[in-house]
Amino acid sequence: MRATLYGGAYDITVGERPDPAIELPTDAVVRVLLGCVCGSDLWYYRGVSPHALGPIGHEFIGIVEQIGSDVTGLAEGDLVIAPFLWCCGECRPCRTGWPSNCIHAGSFGNNGNDGGQGEKVHVPYADATLVKVPAGDYDDATMKSLLALSDVACTGNHAAVSARVKPGQTVAVVGDGAVGLSAVLAAHRLGAERIIALSRNPVRQEVARAFGATDIVAERGDDAIAHVLDLTDGWGSDAVMECVGTGQSMDTAYGIAAVGSTIGAVGVPHDVVLPVNTMIFRNTGFSGGVAPARRYIPELLPDVLSGAINPGLVFDYETDLDHVLDAYQAMDERRAIKSLVRIGR
Amino acid sequence: MRATLYGGAYDITVGERPDPAIELPTDAVVRVLLGCVCGSDLWYYRGVSPHALGPIGHEFIGIVEQIGSDVTGLAEGDLVIAPFLWCCGECRPCRTGWPSNCIHAGSFGNNGNDGGQGEKVHVPYADATLVKVPAGDYDDATMKSLLALSDVACTGNHAAVSARVKPGQTVAVVGDGAVGLSAVLAAHRLGAERIIALSRNPVRQEVARAFGATDIVAERGDDAIAHVLDLTDGWGSDAVMECVGTGQSMDTAYGIAAVGSTIGAVGVPHDVVLPVNTMIFRNTGFSGGVAPARRYIPELLPDVLSGAINPGLVFDYETDLDHVLDAYQAMDERRAIKSLVRIGR
Numbered sequence: 246m247r248a249t250l251y252g253g254a255y256d257i258t259v260g261e262r263p264d265p266a267i268e269l270p271t272d273a274v275v276r277v278l279l280g281c282v283c284g285s286d287l288w289y290y291r292g293v294s295p296h297a298l299g300p301i302g303h304e305f306i307g308i309v310e311q312i313g314s315d316v317t318g319l320a321e322g323d324l325v326i327a328p329f330l331w332c333c334g335e336c337r338p339c340r341t342g343w344p345s346n347c348i349h350a351g352s353f354g355n356n357g358n359d360g361g362q363g364e365k366v367h368v369p370y371a372d373a374t375l376v377k378v379p380a381g382d383y384d385d386a387t388m389k390s391l392l393a394l395s396d397v398a399c400t401g402n403h404a405a406v407s408a409r410v411k412p413g414q415t416v417a418v419v420g421d422g423a424v425g426l427s428a429v430l431a432a433h434r435l436g437a438e439r440i441i442a443l444s445r446n447p448v449r450q451e452v453a454r455a456f457g458a459t460d461i462v463a464e465r466g467d468d469a470i471a472h473v474l475d476l477t478d479g480w481g482s483d484a485v486m487e488c489v490g491t492g493q494s495m496d497t498a499y500g501i502a503a504v505g506s507t508i509g510a511v512g513v514p515h516d517v518v519l520p521v522n523t524m525i526f527r528n529t530g531f532s533g534g535v536a537p538a539r540r541y542i543p544e545l546l547p548d549v550l551s552g553a554i555n556p557g558l559v560f561d562y563e564t565d566l567d568h569v570l571d572a573y574q575a576m577d578e579r580r581a582i583k584s585l586v587r588i589g590r
Numbered sequence: 591m592r593a594t595l596y597g598g599a600y601d602i603t604v605g606e607r608p609d610p611a612i613e614l615p616t617d618a619v620v621r622v623l624l625g626c627v628c629g630s631d632l633w634y635y636r637g638v639s640p641h642a643l644g645p646i647g648h649e650f651i652g653i654v655e656q657i658g659s660d661v662t663g664l665a666e667g668d669l670v671i672a673p674f675l676w677c678c679g680e681c682r683p684c685r686t687g688w689p690s691n692c693i694h695a696g697s698f699g700n701n702g703n704d705g706g707q708g709e710k711v712h713v714p715y716a717d718a719t720l721v722k723v724p725a726g727d728y729d730d731a732t733m734k735s736l737l738a739l740s741d742v743a744c745t746g747n748h749a750a751v752s753a754r755v756k757p758g759q760t761v762a763v764v765g766d767g768a769v770g771l772s773a774v775l776a777a778h779r780l781g782a783e784r785i786i787a788l789s790r791n792p793v794r795q796e797v798a799r800a801f802g803a804t805d806i807v808a809e810r811g812d813d814a815i816a817h818v819l820d821l822t823d824g825w826g827s828d829a830v831m832e833c834v835g836t837g838q839s840m841d842t843a844y845g846i847a848a849v850g851s852t853i854g855a856v857g858v859p860h861d862v863v864l865p866v867n868t869m870i871f872r873n874t875g876f877s878g879g880v881a882p883a884r885r886y887i888p889e890l891l892p893d894v895l896s897g898a899i900n901p902g903l904v905f906d907y908e909t910d911l912d913h914v915l916d917a918y919q920a921m922d923e924r925r926a927i928k929s930l931v932r933i934g935r
Contacts, residue, residue, distance in 0.1 A: 337825050338849045343873055346849040407875070480682050490870075504683045504691040507877070510870065519864040525835075525855065525879040528688055530752070531864075532852070534873035 248363025249569045249586075251301040254292025257570045262300065265359055265367035270315035273371030275307040275325060277588040279392045280361040281560065282572045283329075284422050284583075285513065290573050294513075302354040302362025303329040304395035306388070307589070309375070310365065318372045324383075325375040326546075327361065327368065328538035329353060329396040334373025344373075344539035361395070362569055362586055376542045379550070389557025389585060390549045393427070394542050397583065398556035400511050401427025402545060403536035404486035405435055408509025411484075412436030417473055418458075419498045420488030421449040423559040423583040424511060426456055428486040430556055433457025434548065437484070441476060443469055443497070449582060452558055466493065470500035482506060487533075492516040502529045509533045560585040593708025594914045594931075596646040599637025602915045607645065610704055610712035615660035618716030620652040620670060622933040624737045625706035626905065627917045628674075629767050629928075630858065635918050639858075647699040647707025648674040649740035651733070652934070654720070655710065663717045669728075670720040671891075672706065672713065673883035674698060674741045679718025689718075689884035706740070707914055707931055721887045724895070734902025734930060735894045738772070739887050742928065743901035745856050746772025747890060748881035749831035750780055753854025756829075757781030762818055763803075764843045765833030766794040768904040768928040769856060771801055773831040775901055778802025779893065782829070786821060788814055788842070794927060797903055811838065815845035827851060832878075837861040847874045854878045905930040 248262045265274045281304050289296035309323040319325065332339050332347035339347050351369065354360025359367045368374055378391060390398075401424050410416050416437045418428045421444030432440050433456060442458035443465075444450050450461050462472045474481060481503035487495055490512020498508050499520050510533040519531060548554045562581030564571045565588070572584035593607045610619045626649050634641035654668040664670065677684050677692035684692050694715065699705025704712050713719055723736060735743075746769050755761050761782045763773045766789030777785050778801060787803035788810075789795050795806050807817045819826060826848035832840055835857020843853050844865050855878040864876060893899045907926030909916045910933070917929035 341850060343850045346873060505686055505688045507875075512870075514866045514870055517866045519866055519876075521859045521862045521864055524876065525857075525859055528691060528879035528882075530852075530875060530877035531869065532875035532877070534870040537873075 246364040247566060248300050248360060249302055249566070250299055251289060251296050252298060255290060257290065257573050259566055259569060262359070262363060265365050267311055267313045268367070269369070270313035271370050271372065272313040273309055273316055273319060273368045273375065274311040275327065275366045275368055275375070276310045277305045277307040277361060277364055277366060278590065279388060280305045280586045280588050281392060282576055282584045282586065283396060284424060286573070287576055290577060297356045299357050300354050300360035300363055302360035303352055304392065305353070305361030305366060306392050306395065307366065312371060316371045319375060319377060324378040326378060326391055326394050326542055327353060327366070327375055328399070328542060331369050331374040332539055333370045339373065342540050343537050345535045345537050364588060374539065376546065378546070386555065386557055387549065389560050390555055392585070393556035393559060394545055394549065396538060397423045397559060398427050398430070398545060399538035399541040400424050400536040401488070402431040402541050403533060404428040404488055404509040404511045405431035406509065407507070407533035408484035408486050409507050410435045410437050413438045414483040415439040415441070415477055416484040416486065417441040417443065417482035417501055418486045418488060419443050419494050420512065421446055421453065422488065425486070425488035426452050426559055426582065427556055428488050429453050429458050430456035430554055432486065434554055441473055441482065448561065452582065455558055466497065469497055473501040477503070484509065488512055490514050490517065492518060495519065499523055499529060502527070504528055507532050511536060559583045563587060591709040592911060593645050593705060594647055594911070595644055596634060596641050597643060600635060602635065602918050604911055604914060607704070607708060610710050612656055612658045613712070614714065615658035616715055616717065617658045618654055618661055618664060618713045618720065619656040620672065620711045620713055620720070621655045622650045622652040622706060622709060622711060623935065624733060625650045625931045625933050626737060627921055627929045627931070628741060629769060631918070632921055635922060642701045644702050645699050645705035645708055647705035648697050649737065650698070650706030650711065651737050651740065652711070657716060661716045664720060664722060669723040671723060671736055671739050671887055672698060672711070672720055673744070673887060676714050676719040677884055678715045684718065687885050688882050690880045690882050709933060719884065721891065723891070731900065731902055732894065734905050735900055737930070738901035738904060739890055739894065741883060742768045742904060743772050743775070743890060744883035744886040745769050745881040746833070747776040747886050748878060749773040749833055749854040749856045750776035751854065752852070752878035753829040753831050754852050755780045755782050758783045759828040760784040760786070760822055761829040761831065762786040762788065762827035762846050763831045763833060764788050764839050765857065766791055766798065767833065770831070770833035771797050771904055771927065772901055773833050774798050774803050775801035775899055777831065779899055786818055786827065793906065797927065800903055811842065814842055818846040822848070829854065833857055835859050835862065837863060840864065844868055844874060849873055852877050856881060904928045908932060
């Protein structure tokens with residue numbers, strides 16, 4: 246089969262890989278329909294974060310092609326969504342709602358594992374990992390939204406859930422990448438009344454508004470803080486979603502957080518120092534982390550299928566496997582929010 | 591009137607102060623019955639944290655002696671509990687449950703304000719600040735527990751509430767000072783099934799057990815972490831209360847925190863660096879801060895009056911105003927968990 250291969254910084258190619266096969270009775274093999282490029286893939290692409298040579302891409306939806314003899318919840322031909330990490334479903338983290346912290350977790354598209362930017366994927370613990378989509382004839386917009394559930398929509402949801410967004414609140418989102426925009430959508434879904442999106446990019450502002458943002462703050466740093474405080478009568482935001490993971494973005498998040506609020510953070514930290522004195526003296530908490538996507542997918546799926554939410558709007562660039570490098574370049578050059586890669590049919 | 595005066599490191603004396611009077615129609619004057627020494631007073635006593643010269647002591651219960659013309663909820667002769675900070679009751683933090691973050695908050699016993707280690711206290715915003723105790727003939731043990739509601743019992747409660755302690759959980763408390771012990775009590779009250787107290791002091795271990803601790807871990811640092819992990823089958827504690835505020839205690843707290851748990855922290859930070867990568871990759875949150883005592887006092891008061899909880903057990907040393915220096919010394923030398931000061935009748 247053909248798959249996207251990571252060869253080091255700025256080295257993305259399409260090459261041959263052995264076809265995956267059932268190795269354990271709990272495995273499945275999935276034929277990928279749609280994959281995409283994650284913001285975290287960009288860290289690898291730019292050589293900032295380490296990544297194993299070989300397959301890359303951890304988000305995909307596809308069709309079950311083969312199942313092991315112990316797989317009971319799936320059948321050949323099922324349309325499935327894969328969370329970005331597999332999970333066993335039985336360990337304590339899995340049982341307590343933290344499947345991404347499964348003691349058997351592994352990442353698709355890293356460490357030699359098949360990735361979502363390839364034609365087929367070997368899926369361990371298939372019953373626990375994959376979420377079956379009810380049979381149906383879905384249009385392309387819905388398929389894109391199903392793909393978004395693989396990571397970005399769940400990660401945005403984790404920011405909002407972690408920030409304890411409640412109906413009627415005024416909330417703010419730091420970060421206008423695909424995750425930040427997904428956090429806007431999640432906050433809207435959870436009933437936030439006023440959603441302040443920090444973005445200076447007109448294309449992203451437009452998606453933010455489509456997702457429910459009521460206010461756009463285009464400034465950065467101290468000016469952004471001043472603007473949000475101005476919008477909130479000086480009190481700050483009832484809940485803050487931090488969707489970047491840099492020191493500056495975290496400082497902004499704490500600068501706009503009201504007394505007693507919580508920062509819901511989902512960005513992988515780069516040079517972040519948490520302001521512990523501010524946190525203690527203003528009772529501003531910190532919550533979040535690697536999203537428990539496998540827990541959220543079944544929660545969000547009905548709203549995607551009903552059309553209540555359309556998280557696939559974050560895909561504003563698309564290409565096919567032959568041109569997967571373009572997908573990276575478009576995001577690297579900030580021409581795209583998030584790139585879709587059409588792999589199979 | 592006579593009051594304890596802070597004159598610098600290790601300089602605690604009893605001196606004369608003008609009798610407080612009603613200055614604004616929302617004021618009250620309270621005659622102090624019982625005061626005490628707080629762990630934070632020790633930081634001042636040792637010269638580690640700055641404190642204004644003059645009155646000291648922010649915890650007290652007493653009898654209302656005078657009220658201003660706008661005070662409607664209190665009458666002369668009422669027994670009242672003062673939270674350690676006054677609050678206006680009307681600003682946004684007050685209305686949203688964060689009275690200690692009141693924009694008009696001020697601390698008793700600092701910056702020239704009357705303190706709880708003196709005979710009388712001028713109380714601003716008396717209706718919003720003071721909590722009236724139903725008339726009754728209370729024994730000495732109950733009076734001590736009412737005094738504990740002024741700060742330490744509420745601060746321990748804030749650690750447990752912030753850590754989201756739930757019925758049936760296995761939880762751990764880092765710190766065996768009066769606040770840590772109060773957190774044990776609070777966790778027990780909230781239904782924790784197993785409560786691991788970290789303490790190597792036999793006297794404090796005994797109070798911890800009286801408050802509901804089921805397991806004592808006497809080690810420190812990495813050995814303490816190993817012991818707690820051993821007690822929890824390697825998973826760590828479902829909730830962790832951090833009641834010290836040092837870098838080492840925070841490291842211990844995060845070392846014993848299960849995936850998905852929250853650290854409820856109430857210690858004023860001294861050299862704390864939060865482990866943001868651990869927090870993100872294990873989904874371990876941070877919550878807490880300066881306790882909203884004025885919110886918790888009415889919640890905890892019925893349980894004190896019914897005898898369901900007895901937070902006054904933290905007082906294991908007592909003296910009178912003439913000997914207030916002894917109260918500090920006993921705590922400084924770790925001969926006492928917490929010192930009570932009998933002021934009036």
